[in-house]
Amino acid sequence: MTEGKSDVARQWRIPSARRRLLARVLQGLAKLGPLGIGSLVIIIALIGVAVFSALLANYGPRELAGPRLAPPDSTFWMGTDSFGRDTYSRLVLGARLSLYVGLVSVTLGVAAGLVVGVVTGYLGGKLDLIGQRVIDSMQALPSLVLALTLVAVLGASVNNVVIAIAITIIPGSARVFRSRVLAIKEATYVDAAIASGASHLRIMVVHVVPNLMAIVFIVFSLDLGRAILAEASLSFLGLGSPPDVPSWGGMISLGRRYLVAAPWLALFPGIAISLTVYAFNLLGDSLRDALDPKLRSR
Numbered sequence: 001m002t003e004g005k006s007d008v009a010r011q012w013r014i015p016s017a018r019r020r021l022l023a024r025v026l027q028g029l030a031k032l033g034p035l036g037i038g039s040l041v042i043i044i045a046l047i048g049v050a051v052f053s054a055l056l057a058n059y060g061p062r063e064l065a066g067p068r069l070a071p072p073d074s075t076f077w078m079g080t081d082s083f084g085r086d087t088y089s090r091l092v093l094g095a096r097l098s099l100y101v102g103l104v105s106v107t108l109g110v111a112a113g114l115v116v117g118v119v120t121g122y123l124g125g126k127l128d129l130i131g132q133r134v135i136d137s138m139q140a141l142p143s144l145v146l147a148l149t150l151v152a153v154l155g156a157s158v159n160n161v162v163i164a165i166a167i168t169i170i171p172g173s174a175r176v177f178r179s180r181v182l183a184i185k186e187a188t189y190v191d192a193a194i195a196s197g198a199s200h201l202r203i204m205v206v207h208v209v210p211n212l213m214a215i216v217f218i219v220f221s222l223d224l225g226r227a228i229l230a231e232a233s234l235s236f237l238g239l240g241s242p243p244d245v246p247s248w249g250g251m252i253s254l255g256r257r258y259l260v261a262a263p264w265l266a267l268f269p270g271i272a273i274s275l276t277v278y279a280f281n282l283l284g285d286s287l288r289d290a291l292d293p294k295l296r297s298r
Contacts, residue, residue, distance in 0.1 A: 036286025057089035090246040109169025117177025225280030
């Protein structure tokens with residue numbers, strides 16, 4: 001009878017951990033200050049623009065809507081580019097690409113970093129030593145230089161940009177997660193799990209990873225802004241999306257040729273990138289303060 005009860009308790013450990021995590025996240029969101037709430041509103045609005053971009057755009061991304069380099073007016077709210085395409089429509093449609101690249105690349109990079117950080121930090125030994133040397137090698141190059149190298153090797157395409165940005169995210173996130181795992185594995189509940197005969201895999205999945213989720217949310221939100229900026233940088237250099245696909249970085253690259261005659265071509269996508277990156281960074285800082293106050297002084 002006792003064994004049956006213990007088996008039932010084990011089965012409910014993970015759901016209860018998820019409920020505690022959800023409650024902690026909701027409490028943290030409730031503690032967000034005005035700046036955090038403002039950044040969250042901006043991000044929600046950006047997601048809405050990306051999801052409904054086809055409805056919000058007045059023209060297609062390749063449609064020649066009017067005269068070349070027309071200034072902003074009641075018809076073309078943000079003017080037209082050198083081909084006569086509507087800048088506003090391309091800006092709205094470009095939000096979809098930026099969010100796609102950011103979300104997918106950060107999801108892949110943070111997930112891989114979580115696996116590397118948990119495994120190397122918990123198991124330690126030679127595996128940890130080798131993992132840290134690999135991470136040091138990857139961090140020896142600036143992330144943008146590493147992304148440029150990877151895209152040059154893989155080829156210029158949206159999916160290759162996602163892969164390149166995801167790889168640049170892995171080292172930093174793995175190091176953050178590893179440092180926290182080193183503290184978690186010394187906790188009493190981990191010692192109790194080891195004494196009860198739990199396997200290393202079970203301990204990492206049931207005890208270590210749930211206690212890392214607050215850090216995961218923080219790293220995810222901070223890396224989203226960096227990923228969007230990296231995608232814009234690669235598109236600006238001509239290594240991102242194809243020329244016919246609207247991209248904020250590509251729009252700035254086209255607009256830099258007309259900074260004097262038509263400054264709106266680079267101004268509006270530049271504002272969109274700055275506002276998006278600032279919102280994600282501010283949200284990450286606010287989540288850090290709300291979910292993990294120990295990191296405030298770091």
